[in-house]
Amino acid sequence: MSENIKFVQGNEACVEAALYAGLDFFAGYPITPSTEIAEQMSVRLPQIGGKFIQMEDEISSVCAIIGASLTGHKVMTATSGPGFSLMQEGLGYAIMAEIPSVIVNVMRGGPSTGLPTCPSQGDVLQARWGVHGDHAIIALTASTHQDVFDITVHAFNMAETYRTPVILLFDEVVGHMREKLVIPEKGEIPVVDRMRTSVRAGVDYHPYLPREDGRLPMSDFGAEHRYNVTGLAHDMWGFPTNNPDVVHTQLRHLTDKIKNNVRTITRCREYFMEDARTVLISYGSSARSAFHVVKNRRARGERLGLLELQSLWPFPYGLIEEKCAKARHIVVVEMNMGQITRAVKRAVRNPDRVVLANRIDGVFITPTDIKNILRLIQGKGV
């Protein structure tokens, strides 16, 4: 049992989880603060017969994992802000061609090279809308190493279930902080493998004909079924098409397979929410500061609650609306200029009650920062 308890960085927790989920191919390019993921992968993967490759840039890294995924492997790449920007075209390709893959972005301050060694949560909207064109996306996040582990396994499961790229948004504090991680026994967390087609050789296989539940059974490159994969709008055989009906159906499918499964995909944690009049909403490392504030103030009898988002996209609009229905104040704690605040304002009935508690200077947001905002809201002055 003690072998399963480790004292690690968040980046390492992510590696452990990916391996637990069955990852066996990683391509990447070093960038702070995500580099330890690539380093650990280069050590661990060949030990289990998996493959690691350091590509010439982030663009080719995401392309390489897409190629490897098509041969039937579970794949991942990891990067940070500027590298994530470079990956957008490959990310779009993976969405369009429906390739299971996991892309980790350990966020750093931006724009541009910004603050490489400082925490930020500035890529939340890049994860949502960085790719051109209408599309759905799954983006998950975590605040502790145990969460990093769980959510990374969840990311692989979602990628393989819905044949889609899944983005993991961590921040520098989570990536670099060291804390305890308990690695679950095999089978303790379910691991999903992609659904493979049962169509026999010689029978017409339609790689892009969705089942009723939106899932597409796959055939590996190198197996009996040969088909075409393209980033162009395509028909059920994967052949390019401009037919408006076919294009419409395909693009709707890409959105619907995620929209219709929001409950399976999204995760949210609640603390002291039963009678909360002031609701804090946060995610990633800033949720740790928010939790500290809520716990301490509860002890003094203040009716504070915390909603910790573990999935950012698809955004749980319905859940936020329901949980905040009785709140007098809603404070969104994040390390950007309000990227999730905007989504929260769309979700709740009275957007005027939504306030942002943030820091954008590369310094971790502390409980004191949050307390100062609370004092302002409560009319006590700073």
Next chain:
Amino acid sequence: MAIRDYIRQRFFPHMWCPGCGHGIVLNSMLRAVEQLGMSKNEIVMVSGIGCSSRISGYVDFHSLHTLHGRALGFATGVKMSKPELNVIVPMGDGDALAIGGNHFIHAARRNIAMTAIVMNNRIYGMTGGQYSPLSGHGTSATTAPYTNIDHDFDVVKLAKAAGASFVARSTTYHARQVTDILKQAIVHDGFSVVEILSQCPTYFGRKNRMGGPSDMMEWFKENTTPIGSKAKAENPALIERGIFVQDEDKPEYCTEYDKVIERAMGGRS
């Protein structure tokens, strides 16, 4: 197997213009595959974007039509994760050497066993005739209305310098030579680069007053010569055809990675 059994008939008619050289490249390539007696399931064709890149859809292999310039990145993932597959990567000149130039030199440096075909028609065809990094100084294009001042790459020299262990060049006029070279390139255990000069009468030919398709192919005949020929000594402007590099000793990437796995497992594999 008959040649037509290697193509996807429902993908036809193809979208290439009348007189385009790319159909000849497709033909020569299929003959190479047929003569090698390869099965359709062991081949993965990965292409980028552009006229040339539609070739992957026309063949009944596992086909991956990717992003502009990124074909070699995708191909690297395919090959490394399943080395038993034979990976062929047709690319256009812009695809391979403008946006994809960095991927090209790094694939060559790694020496990963794939066949990169540069279908060089010296122009961007699909977007309507803009100059490419292989158009050359003094040519005309829609984005070089006062003639092109960019110099071109010599694909052979570039591939050699980057470390490709198989480098060759031919033209659509020399279709049989293309087949012969591709056969050797495909079985070569390392990164193979095959440049094939191909005519684009619609844009390059028209803009540069090179006549019709047959005139352009005549040009290939008259302006190229086998490697080391007497003609080359007399006229250094001639473009050489043939196999420039065939190094079977340079370690192949996937084979080398197998050794990494062995070391990492401490002999437990």
